[in-house]
Structure formats: structure tokens, C-alpha cells
Amino acid sequence: MNATERLYLPIDGILFSCLTGHHQPRIMHLVLQSLCQSTALAPALQHPQISNISKTDMGIIKTVKGRWRQQDKTAVVIRSSSSGNRPVSSDQLPLRSVDLLELGLTKPRNCHRxxxxxxxxxxxxxxxxxxxxxxxxxxxxxxTEDFHRKLxxxxxxxxxxxxxxxxxxxDFPAKRRLSILTGDIFLLVFSLDDRDSFTEACELLKEIKAAKAKLLKFKKKVPVVICGNKADQDAQRAVTRSEVTESFGEDASFFETSAKDDTGLEGMFRALASLGGLPDETSPSRHQIISILTYQSLCIGQRGRRGSRTGGVGAPCAAVDPVARRPSFTSDLRLVLGSSTKHNKPEKCQIQ
Known part of the structure; x- marks a missing residue:
């Protein structure tokens, strides 16, 4: 006996109605399974009483499924904290983060954190x-934590x-220490109108120097740029330049900036590039921004023309990886341990 029931599927405010039966049970199971993987209706659709559906109603389900797929293509997949970015189609984004070193498109000396x-x-x-x-x-x-990648x-x-x-x-000293150990260049930021933030920056500088001193390869000066931000709020200023000089030293790379007014940042970015051994063109005003897919095409195209005289010609450009994710803590830990064991006298990882 073929009993039937009516099934209701609410999609975009429209209530789709269809009759269930005992026809094509396996096909219907696969269709519903695919639907359940991408919708909040999974608990309702996985009921044993609706495991079968008539052939006529299969067309309705396929239409609904196609509608969901269309919505998925236009969904925003960029993770950004308070970024206010415009929605970007998934068709315009790479499937995974672009790592130039893994792809063989650059050298280790050109990768910095x-x-x-x-x-x-x-x-x-x-x-x-x-x-x-x-x-x-x-x-x-x-x-909580933000990770970005600019190419x-x-x-x-x-x-x-x-x-x-x-x-x-x-509040997690071990995690912070691991982040410090994996860093190549450091930017310390405090607010000129907040003395407590200045005190914390002083303590962080000591922590950076102490952590880096544990790595045998780090015998040279640690590249640190110190930024006194919110210079636009001069009336509320709580930290003087003489105090900064006294605490960090005369040779410290210190800049007073205002992220709001975009003042002082250009010099600070150039100092980061200089200390890290990067070209000046990495400063925001020295290059044009292109899409990540255009960037990938450019790198791959230039790699194929390395023997050409025209290779490398063109204005400096950069792209922001919209799906960049921080490497796992396991990967970071291996990186730190590897940097210690390359020397004649291996050293224990100073995480704790």
C-alpha cells in the first residue's frame, strides 16, 4: 500500500508543497541528503516519513536545490573583522589561501611575518x-586575533x-610567546592619550627581546617599530616624546601616527620595510592594488617568461588574500623547533 503525505518546504518565504510516496527512494534520499548539508532544514527533512517522493515532485526539489546553489554562489565568504567590505562572489575568490612559498612562486627570503x-x-x-x-x-x-596576507x-x-x-x-603568555618567536618584524602600538598602553608597550618590548634572544640564529638586533597612535587627539596627550626616548632609547624607530587622519603612517610603513629587508614599494602609497586572481595570473605568467628581457617590467602591485588563515599552532611550533635544531647545539623551544 502506497501511503502519501504532504511535505512543505519553506524557501525564501515561499511555501512549496509536494506529495510524498514510495517512488524512487534512493534518488530522493540522495537529493534530500544534499539539501540537508547546506540548509537549516536538516532536522525536518531527515524524517523517515519523507524518505520517498513522487517523480513529479522531484522537479520541485531540483528547482529548490538549484535556487540554493545560486544563493551559495553569491554568498559572502570573506572573513573580516568590522571591515565593511562589499559582498564578493565565490566565483571571484580562490578556493584556498595563496601561499607563494608552497606554490614555488617566491623565495623564503621574500616571505615575512x-x-x-x-x-x-x-x-x-x-x-x-x-x-x-x-x-x-x-x-x-x-x-581576538586577526591574520592578513598581502602579496x-x-x-x-x-x-x-x-x-x-x-x-x-x-592573557595567554604561551600563545603570545609562540607568536613572538615566529615573527620576523614587530610593530608595537600604544596610544598617546593612554599612559597604561605606553607602559604595556615597554613591557612587550622587553618580552620580545628576551624571547628572540633564546633563538641561536637571532644574534642581531630585533627589527621593532614603535608607534604612538592617536596623534590627532593632542589635547588628551598623556605621553611625551621625551618619555618615549627615555624608555626606548635614542635609536628606536618611533613614529607618532594617526590612523584616523592617515598621518605619520607612510614613514612608519617604510621603516617596517627597511628593518625587514623589504622594498620601499611595499608601502601603501608606492603600489597599486589588484585582485587576487589577477595577481596569481601575473606571477604565473612572469614565471613562464623568466628568460625574456621584458620579464619583471611593470608598476609595483599588490593583492590582499581574502581567504588567508593563520597557519596552525602546530606548524608554528615546528617552525620554531626547526630554527633551533639547524645549529650545532640544539636548544629547547622556549614557549613556556
């Missing part, structure tokens, strides 16, 4: 937004800069 440290509410996120070519964001949202093509060479805002690691 900048670690940004500082107290909350000092403007770290907006400084990074300026570096990524974005506008200042007035609304404040606490940052450059300058004078025929590809460069990869990873930016780690380790704001959420203030």
Missing part, C-alpha cells in the same frame, strides 16, 4: 586596515607579508 602587539583600543586594527589599502573604521570591535609583485619578484594582530593573546 609582521607581528602587531599592543594594548586594546590603541588603533592596531585600523593601522592594519591602512596597510591593506582600506579606509578607517570608526566603530570599535575588540579583536606583492615588485621588480619581477614576488613577496609575501603575513600580518598577525595578536591582541587576543594578552
Amino acid at each position: 609582521i607581528v602587531v602587539l599592543g594594548a586594546p583600543k590603541v588603533g592596531k586594527t585600523n593601522i592594519l586596515r591602512r596597510f591593506l589599502g582600506k579606509e578607517f573604521e570608526e566603530h570599535y570591535e575588540p579583536t 606583492f609583485y615588485i621588480c619581477g619578484e614576488a613577496y609575501q607579508i603575513d600580518l598577525l594582530d595578536a591582541a587576543g593573546e594578552r
Whole structure:
């Protein structure tokens, strides 16, 4: 006996009605399974009483399924904290993060990680937004951790800069220490109108130097740029330049900036490039922004024309990887351990 029931599927405010039966049970199971994987209706659709459906109603289900697929293509897949980015189609994005070193498109010496440290509410996120070519964001949202990747093509060479805002690691010393150990360049940020943030920056500088001193390869000076942000709020200033000089020393790379007014940042970005051995063209004003797919095509195309005289000719350009994710802590730990075991006297990893 073929009993039938009526099934209701609410899609975009429209209630689709169809009769269930005992025809084509396996096909219907696969269709519903695919639907359940991408919708919030999974509990309702996985009921044993609707495991079968008539052939006529299969057309309705396929139409609904096609509608969902169309919605998936236009969904926003960019993760960004308070970025305000316009929606981008998934067809315009790479499937995974672009790692130039893994793809063989650059050399290890052209890959750097900048670690940004500082107290909350000092403007770290907006400084990074300026570096990524974005506008200042007035609304404040606490940052747990933010990871960005900006890829450059300058004078025929590809460069990869990873930016780690380790704001959420203030209460996790071991995680913060691991982030410090994996950093190549450091940006310390405090607010000129907040003395406590200045005190925290001083302590962080000591922590950076102590952590890096444990790595045998780090015998040279640690590349650190110190940023006194919110210079636009001069009336509320709580830290003087003489105090900064006294605490950090005369030779410290210190810059007074305003992420809101976009003042002082250009010099700071150039100092980061200089200390890290990067070209000046990595500063935001020295290159044009292109899409990630255009960047990939450019790198692959130039790699195929290495023997050509025209290879490497063109204006400096850069792209922001919209799906960049921080490497796992396991990968970072292996990186730190590997840097220690390359020497004659292996050293224990100083994470704790």
C-alpha cells in the first residue's frame, strides 16, 4: 500500500508543497541528503516519513536545490573583522589561501611575518586596515586575533607579508610567546592619550627581546617599530616624546601616527620595510592594488617568461588574500623547533 503525505518546504518565504510516496527512494534520499548539508532544514527533512517522493515532485526539489546553489554562489565568504567590505562572489575568490612559498612562486627570503602587539583600543586594527589599502573604521570591535596576507609583485619578484594582530593573546603568555618567536618584524602600538598602553608597550618590548634572544640564529638586533597612535587627539596627550626616548632609547624607530587622519603612517610603513629587508614599494602609497586572481595570473605568467628581457617590467602591485588563515599552532611550533635544531647545539623551544 502506497501511503502519501504532504511535505512543505519553506524557501525564501515561499511555501512549496509536494506529495510524498514510495517512488524512487534512493534518488530522493540522495537529493534530500544534499539539501540537508547546506540548509537549516536538516532536522525536518531527515524524517523517515519523507524518505520517498513522487517523480513529479522531484522537479520541485531540483528547482529548490538549484535556487540554493545560486544563493551559495553569491554568498559572502570573506572573513573580516568590522571591515565593511562589499559582498564578493565565490566565483571571484580562490578556493584556498595563496601561499607563494608552497606554490614555488617566491623565495623564503621574500616571505615575512609582521607581528602587531599592543594594548586594546590603541588603533592596531585600523593601522592594519591602512596597510591593506582600506579606509578607517570608526566603530570599535575588540579583536581576538586577526591574520592578513598581502602579496606583492615588485621588480619581477614576488613577496609575501603575513600580518598577525595578536591582541587576543594578552592573557595567554604561551600563545603570545609562540607568536613572538615566529615573527620576523614587530610593530608595537600604544596610544598617546593612554599612559597604561605606553607602559604595556615597554613591557612587550622587553618580552620580545628576551624571547628572540633564546633563538641561536637571532644574534642581531630585533627589527621593532614603535608607534604612538592617536596623534590627532593632542589635547588628551598623556605621553611625551621625551618619555618615549627615555624608555626606548635614542635609536628606536618611533613614529607618532594617526590612523584616523592617515598621518605619520607612510614613514612608519617604510621603516617596517627597511628593518625587514623589504622594498620601499611595499608601502601603501608606492603600489597599486589588484585582485587576487589577477595577481596569481601575473606571477604565473612572469614565471613562464623568466628568460625574456621584458620579464619583471611593470608598476609595483599588490593583492590582499581574502581567504588567508593563520597557519596552525602546530606548524608554528615546528617552525620554531626547526630554527633551533639547524645549529650545532640544539636548544629547547622556549614557549613556556
